[in-house]
Amino acid sequence: MERYQRIRDLREDRDLTQAQVGWAINVPQRTYAYYESGQRMVPPHVLCALADFYQVSVDYILGRTDRKELN
Numbered sequence: 753m754e755r756y757q758r759i760r761d762l763r764e765d766r767d768l769t770q771a772q773v774g775w776a777i778n779v780p781q782r783t784y785a786y787y788e789s790g791q792r793m794v795p796p797h798v799l800c801a802l803a804d805f806y807q808v809s810v811d812y813i814l815g816r817t818d819r820k821e822l823n
Contacts, residue, residue: 756794759813770785779801
């Protein structure tokens with residue numbers, strides 16, 4: 753399974769813990785850690801929550817574009 757490096761990078765760039773991001777998007781820390789490591793696929797509703805939280809596009813999180821800004 754694929755690692756979601758961008759969600760880790762976004763979190764670390766803001767000096768946040770996995771627990772803090774999990775709380776913000778209503779996901780337990782352990783589940784969020786599984787997402788970052790690729791042990792679980794990130795469901796669409798969580799991808800949307802992460803994109804909203806970080807104010808980036810879902811395509812950016814998935815690595816489909818290098819543009820962080822929203823259109």
